[in-house]
Amino acid sequence: MAELNFALIGTGSMGKAHAIALRSVATVFPDVPAPVGEILADVDRSRAEQCAAAWGFRHATDDWHSACLAPEVEVVDICTPNHLHRNMALAAIAAGKHVYCEKPLGLDGAEAASLVLAAREAGVKTAVGFNYACNPMVRLARSILQAGELGEPVNFRGSYQEDYLSDPQAPFGWRCARSTAGSGALNDLGSHLIHLAHFLVGGLERVYGSLTTVYRQRPNPNGSEWRAVENEDIAQVLLRFESGLPGTLEISRVATGRKCGLSFSLTASRGALEFDQERMNELRVYRGADGSGQAGYRTILAGPEHADYGNFCLAPGHGLGINDLKVIELRNLLAGIAHDRAIEADFEAGWRVQAVIDAIEESDRNRCWTSPAPTPLLQVPATGDGQKTANQAGGQ
Structure with a gap:
């Protein structure tokens, strides 16, 4: 092929x-x-x-x-x-x-x-x-955690802050309507953050969400009238992973001054790590006190020894960009097709993210902890009986 x-x-x-x-x-x-x-x-x-x-x-x-x-x-x-x-x-x-x-x-x-x-x-x-999960520094963070180098995880904190709707006069667009966007900041930004939580830590057992629409009306693009915003600007979420690990998410599309404020930190029993997408070629790692009086976070610069970086550049510190992550993402799909192997960020990964978003919205409505519910559709064997068409399966 x-x-x-x-x-x-x-x-x-x-x-x-x-x-x-x-x-x-x-x-x-x-x-x-x-x-x-x-x-x-x-x-x-x-x-x-x-x-x-x-x-x-x-x-x-x-x-x-x-x-x-x-x-x-x-x-x-x-x-x-x-x-x-x-x-x-x-x-x-x-x-x-x-x-x-x-x-x-x-x-x-x-x-x-x-x-x-x-x-x-x-x-x-x-x-x-x-x-974002294709970033060599994010993959390094996961390998450090999976190897147990920092001890037992204690807490996860994720944040995604942008300001593309921070201006109250910003016009109403498709992202503000339930019929075209679904949820607001959750679908647009939170989907990335939830996927990273799954990627780094694992599945979520339950969530407790609080959603806020800061600017309840926005002008139509022609400025003739105002329309009601139908989804949230801010989401704040408490997490409990299937492993028992606690965590938090904070997501905003009205965070004045933040352009791509995607970040996460994870503390563990013997260390911690931090990542900030606005400094996407760095990972900060703390490996605990060593008695030298010089303990602190160490910044690791992306280089050819980190997954996929070397295909773009042979020298450390020069850095990748967001379009390079799209190239890695596409490579993963092409390799999956060519070798008939599983693709990590496939439609099932996408569904698991949507199930969490549904649970956050339900939690906000009911003001209680809510579990992302497994869907019966996902229990159907992959082979099926060969009689049902894809359109019938999808309810078209």
Whole structure:
């Protein structure tokens, strides 16, 4: 399998990030099939044509469904607003395509679960855009924890703070509506943070959430009237992991001055570690007092000895960027397809994140601890009976 033909749906900022990865991955990771930009789809035909020419795609269309059905397409890559993810992914799965979908996987856990079942029954590979877990420094943090180098974990704290809606006059957009975004800061930012909590520590047994909408109305883009904001600006969450470890999450899209304030810290019995995405090529580790009077956190700089970094750069300290994480994420999907092996951030990982978000919202409504409920759909054997179509499984 030397090449894989891709259809990319969406030409926004994430669509461009995925297009950059499609053109870069074979150079950085020559041992995986080279992706080919076959079709670029966007609701605006002229924009689709313009971006297809700029991004190296063979064809452009304003019909996403035809892109999913095209016989020459082998992988469908979805970079659209949240409410479109489910139907696009189901159409691609029904056509036998592998699917790469930006987060969140769906508006809620039910949508995500329908995609897990459909993909299982169709036997296709899937991936969700949880790119922060691809960072070599995040992977180093996990390896340190799994090796027990810091002793027994004591507490996890995660935070994701951005300010893209901190201006009260910022116009109402699709991220402010339940019908197009689902939850607010939780789906947009919290999905990344919850995935990192799963990745680093493990499953969550229960959550206690408090959600706040700071700016309850926003002006329409034309400024003619104001609309009610339908989801949360801030989420504050207490956690209890399946291991018994306690933790907290704080998520905000109105955090004035913060641009990509994704961070986590974990304390343990013999040490601790800290990570900040705004300094994404560093990991701070504390290994306990040694009696020298010089105890403190040590900063580790990313270098070629850390997972995947060396494929981009042979010198430490030069650093990777966010688009490089997308290249690693795409490599993981391509390797999974080529070698028929599990992909870590697959649709089931996406569903588990959505189940936690559902539980946080329920907890806020009921003001009580709430467990992310397993979905019966996920208990169906992966092989099935061969009679149910992917569309029937997804409830279309």
